[in-house]
Amino acid sequence: MSDQMTSAEQAPTGADATPMVLAESVSKSFGSNEVLKDISLEVRRGEVLCLVGPSGSGKSTFLRCINHLERVSSGRLSVDGQLVGYRDGGDKIYEMHPKDAAKQRRDIGMVFQRFNLFPHMTALGNVMEAPMQVKGVSKAQAKARAHELLARVGLAERADYYPAHLSGGQQQRVAIARALAMDPKLMLFDEPTSALDPELVGEVLDVMKNLAASGMTMIVVTHEMGFAREVADTLVFMDGGVVVETGDPREVLANPQRERTKAFLSKVL
Amino acid sequence: MTDTTRPAAGTTPPPGGSPERSPAKVVKLRHPWRTVFAVVLLVLLALFVIDAAQRTAYDWPAVGKYIFDRRISEAAVFTLLLTVISMVIAIILGVVLAVMRQSQNPVVKSVAWVYLWIFRGTPVYVQLVFWGLIAIIYQSIDLGVPFMEPWVSIPTTAALNAFWIAVIGLSLNEAAYMAEIVRAGLLSVDHGQHEAATALGMSWSKTMRRVVLPQAMRVIIPPTGNEVISMLKTTSLVSAVPFTLELYARSRDISVEIFNPIPLLIVASLWYLAVTSVLMVGQYFLEKRYARGIGARPDTVAGTVPTAAVPAVDVDLDTEADPGSMRHGGDAR
Numbered sequence: 149m150s151d152q153m154t155s156a157e158q159a160p161t162g163a164d165a166t167p168m169v170l171a172e173s174v175s176k177s178f179g180s181n182e183v184l185k186d187i188s189l190e191v192r193r194g195e196v197l198c199l200v201g202p203s204g205s206g207k208s209t210f211l212r213c214i215n216h217l218e219r220v221s222s223g224r225l226s227v228d229g230q231l232v233g234y235r236d237g238g239d240k241i242y243e244m245h246p247k248d249a250a251k252q253r254r255d256i257g258m259v260f261q262r263f264n265l266f267p268h269m270t271a272l273g274n275v276m277e278a279p280m281q282v283k284g285v286s287k288a289q290a291k292a293r294a295h296e297l298l299a300r301v302g303l304a305e306r307a308d309y310y311p312a313h314l315s316g317g318q319q320q321r322v323a324i325a326r327a328l329a330m331d332p333k334l335m336l337f338d339e340p341t342s343a344l345d346p347e348l349v350g351e352v353l354d355v356m357k358n359l360a361a362s363g364m365t366m367i368v369v370t371h372e373m374g375f376a377r378e379v380a381d382t383l384v385f386m387d388g389g390v391v392v393e394t395g396d397p398r399e400v401l402a403n404p405q406r407e408r409t410k411a412f413l414s415k416v417l
Numbered sequence: 418m419t420d421t422t423r424p425a426a427g428t429t430p431p432p433g434g435s436p437e438r439s440p441a442k443v444v445k446l447r448h449p450w451r452t453v454f455a456v457v458l459l460v461l462l463a464l465f466v467i468d469a470a471q472r473t474a475y476d477w478p479a480v481g482k483y484i485f486d487r488r489i490s491e492a493a494v495f496t497l498l499l500t501v502i503s504m505v506i507a508i509i510l511g512v513v514l515a516v517m518r519q520s521q522n523p524v525v526k527s528v529a530w531v532y533l534w535i536f537r538g539t540p541v542y543v544q545l546v547f548w549g550l551i552a553i554i555y556q557s558i559d560l561g562v563p564f565m566e567p568w569v570s571i572p573t574t575a576a577l578n579a580f581w582i583a584v585i586g587l588s589l590n591e592a593a594y595m596a597e598i599v600r601a602g603l604l605s606v607d608h609g610q611h612e613a614a615t616a617l618g619m620s621w622s623k624t625m626r627r628v629v630l631p632q633a634m635r636v637i638i639p640p641t642g643n644e645v646i647s648m649l650k651t652t653s654l655v656s657a658v659p660f661t662l663e664l665y666a667r668s669r670d671i672s673v674e675i676f677n678p679i680p681l682l683i684v685a686s687l688w689y690l691a692v693t694s695v696l697m698v699g700q701y702f703l704e705k706r707y708a709r710g711i712g713a714r715p716d717t718v719a720g721t722v723p724t725a726a727v728p729a730v731d732v733d734l735d736t737e738a739d740p741g742s743m744r745h746g747g748d749a750r
Binding site: 266268 | 607609610612613614615616617618619620621623627628631632707709
């Protein structure tokens, strides 16, 4: 990962030329309330991008647009060169049938603030569910893979526990394993540590750091500036539905260029 | 606060403080009036039973004679069959209707709404009489192109006997109520569950079947148990069809024979009670089945207070749950 950061300017080769996520003038309104205004950004393969900003700045909405949990109002948003939730028709884009949109989501993992584990299934069941139901993987295969993933997030011994019997940090780690079970090419994290007790934040961030080190492309909405500084390749500061500042996290955090960024960081750092 | 001068547990008592006290024994609050009330009730019950045993109008010998009468036990089987078959159809149709009402498609949504409006808005007795007259309204069931000679034509009376007409009447009515119960269950499931399943690439129907419905069951089962018991008793209305082989109609037939309705009412009531009791046991086990993963062992859930002796919550949880395990969250990676 570290050499990727240094070679950011270097032209990628082959299929890697397509950015993993490409947003072109993405706007989104809820009624008359415009929550995203003309957002354009690019996430390269293997890049870790942290989205920070005050609540209501549109960062979570943007994240949810990437896997079409929210529809964009205008603009183009593509993952791995494919428009998300829409079919390209020149100057117009046509909404997809939900079944086709569901197919696209298989390749995009998402981790939620409130974990959203399935409470009626064990940790193992949670991780096995999507591969079996969506990809049609055999039970034995899904089980083996789920055990492997739970071990990877440090919860090998918790496989048979129901979510209600796991701590918040453990639940979130199961949620990460569940998303990884679909072998996504992109992982979205929507404030993954915001609902956790402070002492449990570390264990989840550790898992995410390892994931980043393994080369996963990640977009992380977070308030953890330490994590952003340490792990992210790019930091994007959003406010009021627009991208205010983008750059190397160490530079942005140490020396913000915009007044709005300065004001925000002075409160959270 | 009178105990503020007492040292907190674990700290050394101040020098010259009160001598060491043994831990106070807890004396539970007593409820003497409960016992008194229970005794009074038992006495009243005994009086009622003794009195009832002596009253000739109850005709206890007749109760004893008919309680295991073949006609009655067969009628109980019919009652149970009517209940179970109608409920199974009603639940399936109710789930379909509830899901239809949740649908994004306005056409589907309206169809479900109209169904509910009609079947919930008219009395079940009236509906049963209507269904009983179906053979007069539609003499034959025709398959084919409208206004042309039908390919197949079956006389309605041959296709449907009174039992199945009763089943149709009961289940279509009940489905309207089940739909609302199922809908309440669906609404009780957190929206995040929908999102999580969707984000994993599950289709809407898979999300419903695998994620939302199983969780909704916990909310759906108790009122459904109620509906089953209610259905058991509603079967006594199917004489409107008329279907007369169920428990209530049968016991009325017999009471006409012996010119005394009271003992047969007792017989029927005892059978209804017996069947209800069996159904309640079934409900208990169903509720247990769908309570998986909910509640239980709240002591090990997040938020345990960290102490100096236990460095991390994760380790704390491990040692609490399986003391033999030395592994914890941090070192498995």
